Amino acid sequence: MNDPDESRSGDVRAAAREKARQLRASQNRRDRRNKALLSGGIVIGVIAVLAIVAVVIMGAIRPTVPGPKNMASDGVVVGSGLKVKTTPALAADAKPIASKPDPNGSSVDIRIYADYLCKLCGDFQRTNLKQLQPLVKDGAVTVEMHPVAIYTSHSAGTRYSLRAANAAACVANYSPRSFWAFNQSLFENQPADGGPGLTDAQLKKLAAAAGASPSDIDSCVDDGRFKTWVGSASDRALSGPIPNSRVNKMTNALLVLVNGKQYTGSLTNADDFKAFILQAQGDEYSSTSTPTPSPSAGS
Structure with missing residues (x-):
């Protein structure tokens, strides 16, 4: 005949192990999400910096256009x-x-x-x-x-x-x-x-x-x-x-x-x-x- 107290103790340990497993799974999911967000943020930040650099470079490089008539001397x-x-x-x-x-x-x-x-x-x-x-x-x-x-x-x-x-x-x-x-x-x-x-x-x-x-x-x-x-x-x-x-x-x-x-x-x-x-x-x-x-x- 099984001891009821031992049975209850086993159930508690099993519940505790399951709870721990769920907590680990939840933490792993959060870690993966945070890593993805961090990586995405870095990528977005890099893209933003590159965009700013591109704007500066394009602003510094003037497109070539013909000059006005009657100003061949710059005057x-x-x-x-x-x-x-x-x-x-x-x-x-x-x-x-x-x-x-x-x-x-x-x-x-x-x-x-x-x-x-x-x-x-x-x-x-x-x-x-x-x-x-x-x-x-x-x-x-x-x-x-x-x-x-x-x-x-x-x-x-x-x-x-x-x-x-x-x-x-x-x-x-x-x-x-x-x-x-x-x-x-x-x-x-x-x-x-x-x-x-x-x-x-x-x-x-x-x-x-x-x-x-x-x-x-x-x-x-x-x-x-x-x-x-x-x-x-x-x-x-x-x-x-x-x-x-x-x-x-x-x-x-x-x-x-x-x-x-x-x-x-x-x-x-x-x-x-x-x-x-x-x-x-x-x-x-x-x-x-x-x-x-x-x-x-x-x-």
Whole structure:
């Protein structure tokens, strides 16, 4: 006859063993699940890091696009009658073709590299463009404008310098006769450094007011057609050399050259710059035997 107490004891031990088995199985399942989640998390993390790296690399590698027409030198050459010198669009990755000063010295060669958000650039242009305009019209002066985007990170994330320079390239490409007026209006309506800058809609409105064709300009501004080119042209100006100049490269957001010599005078005194123009042309006279017309001090 079996002892009831021994039977009960055996049942308890069996139940305990089963309970232990269930606990081990449950723990094993949790371990496998946690391992899978950890592995999946690592994989997801690696994928996320790789995605970020890919974005950075793609952002650093600019896609090659053709440059704008009438800017083969990376600048817009404005001469007699405020007419823009026409040049074809350069193929992607083509080197710019430096414009050549008048070999006869009949006009003063002025080259302006400027960022549309740079306050010093604005001071210089607002002070001097009005007095330069009649001299350019008469053929006494040739002005080559080089829009650059150096202050792109100074506009609360809107990349205004880049957008404005792209808009200028759009006008040079599609409505070159409007370039002088559009360039001037960008400085007359210059936003503050550190703010969001003008919107694309405002840039398009200024272009239309300058006489540019909205049907061409609007889409060019909207899709940032020449942003990549602007970045490349800005890099070239910053790395140098600066053609037809004694200056090696740009060191800030404004560079003004008169017959190859850098202007370092007042940016808010028109008389100072006019005197520099006359001096530069006087230096040109000293190297030639035939005098040429000059912009008069009273112009």
